[in-house]
């Protein structure tokens with residue numbers, strides 16, 4: 182089935198740590214639901230299984246979801262090679278739809294799917310398969326490079342001996358590798374600029390407690406985990422110079438959708454004279470959306486709030502609200518850092534100019 186692929190296209194396993202691997206024409210994902218207790222890789226051969234893995238949080242984090250979806254399209258083309266040979270792309274387009282619906286807020290997902298769709302539309306025959314695989318690998322490889330650039334730009338804003346606070350996980354696990362917010366922290370740490378990181382635990386999926394603490398511990402970066410409720414106390418009683426977070430979607434006016442709780446932190450940061458940095462690749466910008474109000478916010482199952490890792494903690498029958506993201510307005514953000522540079526005090530005009538260069 183995959184004889185069209187050359188050796189370079191059958192596998193891409195990045196040299197540095199990545200939660201995503203393309204291995205012998207199949208997709209492998211590190212199951213992030215099991216971390217840090219277990220390191221288990223799952224193997225995928227079909228796009229619907231990949232869409233389910235994205236929805237179920239096997240893989241999460243906006244750039245990582247985009248990369249995964251791109252490989253999902255490559256898998257779909259491989260599976261439907263015969264139909265593709267007849268110029269029939271119906272099944273692949275249905276798979277793309279399903280991948281697009283797996284998580285609604287992270288625009289990187291739609292961005293990656295659009296890249297793949299354009300290639301498929303230009304060459305709707307079996308010869309497109311190697312091009313699709315090569316594109317997914319390119320998106321993966323490029324994301325790692327972009328994270329290193331984001332790291333360098335973001336670190337240039339950080340003074341030596343800084344204490345920073347991060348939320349959720351915008352690390353290697355949430356990207357192709359290295360991370361966006363954690364990319365900045367990793368790079369700044371390598372320049373001896375980071376004295377201490379506070380990581381918010383991030384209910385209900387505990388990305389801060391399970392993933393960020395794990396990544397930072399492995400990198401040898403001094404980290405203290407704090408509960409969400411302790412954020413105000415922590416910013417009040419410690420000299421924290423920067424809150425550094427990632428993003429799932431950034432509107433044309435600089436409004437940032439990111440893990441729910443980011444907005445709270447930005448308000449607290451302003452009160453405590455602490456700056457807020459958002460680190461994200463340009464694929465996180467949705468310039469078709471003019472303001473944060475238009476960003477779709479994913480609502481997840483109530484059980485994620487009423488239960489803790491499968492154990493009921495709230496009374497049976499209680500109703501819960503579970504928005505997965507919130508929107509921070511640009512006036513609470515001091516800098517947005519992309520692979521292309523820094524947008525200080527972001528607004529629509531500065532964002533427009535950033536991408537015109």
Ligand SMILES: CSC[C@@H](O)[C@@H](O)C(=O)COP(=O)(O)O
Pocket residue numbers: 241242243244287348349350351352355356360361362386388426427428429439440441505
């Ligand atoms: C580089 S990851 C940026 C964001 O995707 C991240 O901060 C975040 O909110 C992740 O949410 P998640 O629900 O874990 O996918």
